[in-house]
Amino acid sequence: MSFFSSLAAERYDRKYSDRELLRRIVQYLAPHRHRIFIIILCVLLISASSAAQPWVVSNGLDLLSQKGGTFPILFIPLIVLLLGVLNWLANWLRRRLTVRTIADIVVRIASQGFKAATNHDLSFYDDIPSGKVVSRITSDTQDFGQLIIIVTDAISQIVEALVLGIILVQINARLSLYMFSILPIVLIIAISYRKLARKVTQQGMRAMANVNSTIKETISGIAIAKNFRQEASIYTEFEQANRTSYTVNLKRGLVLALLFPTLNALGGMTSAMLVYLGGISVSQAIITAGSWYLFLLSLDRFLFPILNIASFWTQIQNGFSSAERVFALIDATPTVIQIDDQKPTRLAGRIDFIHVNFHYKSNEPILEDFNLSIHPGETIAVVGHTGAGKSSLARLITRFYEFQSGQILIDGQDIRSFNLNAYRRQLGIVSQTPFLFSGTVLENIRYAAPQVSQADIETLAHQIGQGEWLDILPDGLNTAVGERGARLSMGQRQLIALMRVLVQQPAIFILDEATASIDPFTERQIQQAINLILARSTSILIAHRLSTVRTADRILVLEKGHILEEGNHTTLLAKNGKYAALYNTYFRHQSLSYVEEARHFSQITEPSP
Secondary structure (H helix, E strand, O other), rough: OHHHHHOOHHHHHHHOOHHHHHHHHHHHHHHHHHHHHHHHHHHHHHHHHHHHHHHHHHHHHHHHHHOOOOHHHHHHHHHHHHHHEEEEEEEEHHHHHHHHHHHHHHHHHHHHHHHHHHOOOOHHOOOOOHHHHHHHHHHHHHHHHHHHHHHHHHHHHHHHHHHHHHHHHHHHHHHHHHHHHHHHHHHHHHHHHHHHHHHHHHHHHHHHHHHHHHHHHHHHHHHHHHHOOOOOHOOOEEEEEEEEHHHHHHHHHHHHHHHHHHHHHHHHHHHHHHHHHHHHHOOOOOOHHHHHHHHHHHHHHHHHHHHHHHHHHHHHHHHHHHHHHHHHHOOOOOOOOOOOOOOOOOOOOOEEEEEEEEEEEEEEEEEEEEEEEEOOEEEEEEEEEOOOHHHHHHHHHOOOOOEEEEEEEEOEEEEHHHHHHHHHHOOOOOOOOOOOOEEEHHHHHHHOOOOOOOHHHHHOOOOHHHHHHHHHHOOHHHOOOOOOHHOOOOHHHHHHHHHHHHOOOOOOEEEOOOOOOOHHHHHHHHHHHHHHHHHHOEEEEEEOOHHHHOOOOOOEEEEEHHHEEOHHHOOOOHHHHHHHHHHHHHHHHHHHHHHHHHHHHHHHHOOOO
């Protein structure tokens, strides 16, 4: 298998024409037009001063040969020095303003890229590693910023070439025509090189994105790797990605390095030809020695920017490739689409699924003609085997995924008519593996409700197990949780995630219970926290604990996207159907385990007589 096989375009990638990319780039430059105007003036001064130097020296030589004396010898170097100082000042100001402009543009486009990444649906990340998205927001935006420098340099070279071209024509039109004859060849070489340069540049960027993705995934899962003693394996995986990146970028460098030497050789042959023809013209007194010197000096200064412009085309393709990748992230089409932008008042919490059909893949239906009504304030427990559609219900209610047909109504309104941000502020969600951000317990609890005071949080915390879970933390609410909550137990993470929802006071609560075994003491505290939330909201519980199932107003038994049974714990057991089978094979065994754990826990915590 070729190493390029892992460098395929992401699903949301798209092709942009050079004209469209230029139009988008101009839009980013527009807010800085005053600064860019000064940059252009500086470019003109740089070009004019560079082009004027050979003209001053040439005319000085002619003046010296005609009149002699020390005045031209002193005056010419002084003018050249002044032109050099002017060139330096203009170049310094241009670079300073360019760096500032680039920094502002990179900040803006990186912000837009990050905003797009955070606003994309969860389905966007189903088959796209987050490390590759990070690479677009960081590396590619920086490469895009370099495009601005390249463009200003190219403009400077073009202006200088135009000025010197005019001077060359005035010196000797015939020699100038010989020189201009190579321009179409240079243009053809540069244009034909464009597609190859864009292709290898994109492959190089994808290879680096693979490396970034591998590093991020490896560091995130380092604890698991160490637990299973897979350090050598993850190093091998990184080494393969790094070696692929090396191979791809080496090929990219070799391809990009081919253009300038080719053009340089072409320029050298042209210079040799014109030196020969110019020497004949001087010997035949067609032009003066000063004019010939001016032509040769101007020729070198003319050919250098012309060749640079052609090589800039390769670098511009690099910038275009970066811009294309960032714009593709920003422009990726969302799958979740709202039909209106209403900001709901406090929701009552009624939820209706009406003939809903949903799938992740077109040939694998999850929900088919699904109907369900949940009353305001009702607590629903959803049980069933893996793949039955339990989590899909939660994902559709939260609008993380788009259903294909049917209706979902919230308080009688189409769920697609709400402003997503305003709607989700009224949802409280706790996933099966609670995610905590690096920081303190207090910062994580306040994540969705920063206005809640520490005193109010402490009051709520003491309603759960009389606050004992908080008291055992070394610094209470100010305890650092570590990356992803690594310093805390799974039970403590769940309690903090539930507290985060509790202070938010959601109208609709969705809980995907963790399956990890937790001691009875923490189990009781978690149940107390859940009960506090259930008392204030409509709740959908993807249940894995018997205690949660028993407290539900209604239990739904799902299988292959259909509701097989519904009712409370007692009535469903009496039916002796699917729920009874689940209870006997899973919940009943779980109940016995909890009884044994509770007995053991009470024994080890009883005080000695």
